[in-house]
Amino acid sequence: MKIIKRLTGFFFSLSTTLWFLGLLLLLLFAGAFIMPGTQEFQELHSIPLFDWLQKQPLKITWWLWGLTGILAVLALNTIFCSIESIVRKRKVTQWLLLISPQIIHIGFLFMIFAHLLSAIGASQELVVVREGSLVKISDDNTVLKIEDINIKIDYYGYITGWAVSVEYLSDGKTFLKDIIKPNNPSVQMGFNINVKDIRAYPEAVLLQINREPGALWALTGGILFMAGIVTLIILKIKLER
Amino acid sequence: MLILTLSFACYLFAIRKRPLLYLGLVLQVAYMISRAAELGRLPLVGPHDTLVFLTASIAAFAVPFGFALKDRNRFFNVVSILAAVFTAFAMTTKQHNSPLPPVLKTFWFECHVVLAFMSYALFGIAAILGSLYLKDQQDSIEGLQYRAVLVGYCLFTLSMIFGGIWAYLAWGTYWVWTPKELWTSILWAFYTFYVHVRLRQWWMGKPTAVLGIAGFGVVMFTYLGVSLLMKSSHGF
Numbered sequence: 001m002k003i004i005k006r007l008t009g010f011f012f013s014l015s016t017t018l019w020f021l022g023l024l025l026l027l028l029f030a031g032a033f034i035m036p037g038t039q040e041f042q043e044l045h046s047i048p049l050f051d052w053l054q055k056q057p058l059k060i061t062w063w064l065w066g067l068t069g070i071l072a073v074l075a076l077n078t079i080f081c082s083i084e085s086i087v088r089k090r091k092v093t094q095w096l097l098l099i100s101p102q103i104i105h106i107g108f109l110f111m112i113f114a115h116l117l118s119a120i121g122a123s124q125e126l127v128v129v130r131e132g133s134l135v136k137i138s139d140d141n142t143v144l145k146i147e148d149i150n151i152k153i154d155y156y157g158y159i160t161g162w163a164v165s166v167e168y169l170s171d172g173k174t175f176l177k178d179i180i181k182p183n184n185p186s187v188q189m190g191f192n193i194n195v196k197d198i199r200a201y202p203e204a205v206l207l208q209i210n211r212e213p214g215a216l217w218a219l220t221g222g223i224l225f226m227a228g229i230v231t232l233i234i235l236k237i238k239l240e241r
Numbered sequence: 242m243l244i245l246t247l248s249f250a251c252y253l254f255a256i257r258k259r260p261l262l263y264l265g266l267v268l269q270v271a272y273m274i275s276r277a278a279e280l281g282r283l284p285l286v287g288p289h290d291t292l293v294f295l296t297a298s299i300a301a302f303a304v305p306f307g308f309a310l311k312d313r314n315r316f317f318n319v320v321s322i323l324a325a326v327f328t329a330f331a332m333t334t335k336q337h338n339s340p341l342p343p344v345l346k347t348f349w350f351e352c353h354v355v356l357a358f359m360s361y362a363l364f365g366i367a368a369i370l371g372s373l374y375l376k377d378q379q380d381s382i383e384g385l386q387y388r389a390v391l392v393g394y395c396l397f398t399l400s401m402i403f404g405g406i407w408a409y410l411a412w413g414t415y416w417v418w419t420p421k422e423l424w425t426s427i428l429w430a431f432y433t434f435y436v437h438v439r440l441r442q443w444w445m446g447k448p449t450a451v452l453g454i455a456g457f458g459v460v461m462f463t464y465l466g467v468s469l470l471m472k473s474s475h476g477f
Contacts, residue, residue: 014437014440014441017437018434018437018438018441021430021433021434021437022434024430025427025430025431025434028423028426028427028430029427031423032420032423032424032427035418035420035423036420036471041418044418045414045417045418114415115416118414118416122414124413124414154340156340158339158340159342159343160340160343161343162343182343182344182346182347182411183343183344183346183347183349183407183410183411184410185410185413192409192413192414193413194410194411194412194413196412208412208413209413210412210413210414212409212413212414212415214415215409215414215415218405218415218416219402219405219406219415222398222401222402222405223402225398225402226395226398226399226402229394229395229398230395233391233392233395236391
């Protein structure tokens with residue numbers, strides 16, 4: 001019983017938040033000096049973070065393992081503190097003032113969850129394609145066909161834009177057509193297909209096929225976080241007046 | 242460049258005559274408009290243009306914060322010196338005049354950069370207020386520092402969200418493991434620590450003032466240090 005009480009006390013405490021945020025900062029600082037000089041980090045974008053972590057030596061990954069643990073504690077701490085705050089202050093008249101910090105916390109939790117999903121299931125593949133190229137993008141026989149590559153070049157020879165027409169084929173039949181432009185990827189079947197690089201002569205495209213399962217969660221988290229923080233600032237300004 | 246040189250002179254002499262600070266700001270805004278007209282886009286790429294934008298943001302944000310202070314002379318003096326130093330640095334760096342790559346021509350990129358530098362400016366204001374608090378020990382100054390950090394933190398978070406959206410649309414991922422992203426996380430975690438620490442009574446005052454000053458050191462390294470010393474996804 002004592003252990004449970006101590007454990008809940010630990011997770012309910014603001015001191016836990018501060019200590020673990022401090023530790024998080026220390027590990028991020030360590031990582032900021034380890035990462036730039038380590039070649040292995042170049043591969044990190046092509047496979048999920050957790051797969052990469054298991055393959056690499058602990059001497060370069062210890063800070064990332066540490067960060068994962070600290071973020072797990074901070075996530076639990078956030079949930080406990082938010083519940084405690086709502087229960088303790090439930091009778092306040094300014095409910096928006098009570099709820100807005102909790103919305104910020106929910107936004108933070110969504111972002112952590114997004115990173116967790118991406119750390120488990122994100123992937124990236126690079127492939128050079130030309131007009132007529134076929135690229136297999138999933139295990140269910142779905143193939144991407146590059147129909148047309150259109151590059152815009154200005155008077156000075158700079159590439160100013162592009163439009164890559166693609167078709168999705170299943171068992172040889174087209175079921176979807178799309179156009180990839182700068183900042184306008186083809187997002188289909190959980191994949192984000194975009195142009196990483198393009199060459200005019202001869203026409204060739206470096207296509208990037210990404211799977212980012214946390215993207216929507218991260219966006220939702222970001223919107224919630226901002227909604228909470230903006231509401232909180234407006235309320236604080238109103239209260240001071 | 243003449244307009245920028247004049248704005249530098251204005252900031253430098255604003256220590257004697259405060260209206261020169263406002264004139265320096267007006268000149269710098271005029272310089273940014275002239276650059277935008279020349280380039281046909283917002284001048285927000287490379288150290289030159291971003292330093293000018295940062296300086297103008299510091300000077301602009303200093304006005305409301307300065308007028309909330311009782312003893313505003315020292316505050317405006319430090320702002321003037323900081324603005325002069327950044328402007329001088331901007332004058333020594335090369336302008337980025339070539340056309341932007343297509344992926345940079347988007348609303349998300351512009352918002353990402355504008356918000357990031359506005360937040361940097363507010364963190365700078367917070368650092369100046371922190372140093373004034375250490376000298377005067379007036380609670381109102383520390384309160385102002387907290388406000389500067391809170392609004393800066395809000396803008397910085399929004400900048401990160403916009404950056405994530407842009408990165409997802411341009412490169413298919415909202416997060417890349419590069420030194421710039423890592424330092425951005427450090428900066429965000431640092432100010433998250435600041436806003437939580439201030440909830441504790443015994444941390445208010447001197448400790449938070451010191452944190453506010455140290456935070457600007459992290460800002461400067463994230464902005465200039467990483468870009469100059471490390472290979473990263475961001476030019477600046």
